Amino acid sequence: MRVATCKCEECHYNKNFECHADSIEVMSVGDKKVSSSEGTCCSTFKTKR
Numbered sequence: 001m002r003v004a005t006c007k008c009e010e011c012h013y014n015k016n017f018e019c020h021a022d023s024i025e026v027m028s029v030g031d032k033k034v035s036s037s038e039g040t041c042c043s044t045f046k047t048k049r
């Protein structure tokens with residue numbers, strides 16, 4: 001699986017704006033409408049130590 005670009009530098013899996021997780025899970029959050037990127041979020045996010 002390849003994520004084109006991820007801007008979350010704070011994520012453990014992020015290296016130079018690339019995702020290095022084997023897979024990711026995306027959940028509906030935010031405005032709950034899931035009609036745009038505003039209503040989705042990567043739940044695989046893990047804080048860097």
Ligand code: SF4
Pocket residue numbers: 003006007008011012013014015018019020021024042043044045046
């Ligand atoms: S796990 Fe999610 S937040 Fe972390 S680098 Fe990959 S796409 Fe970005």
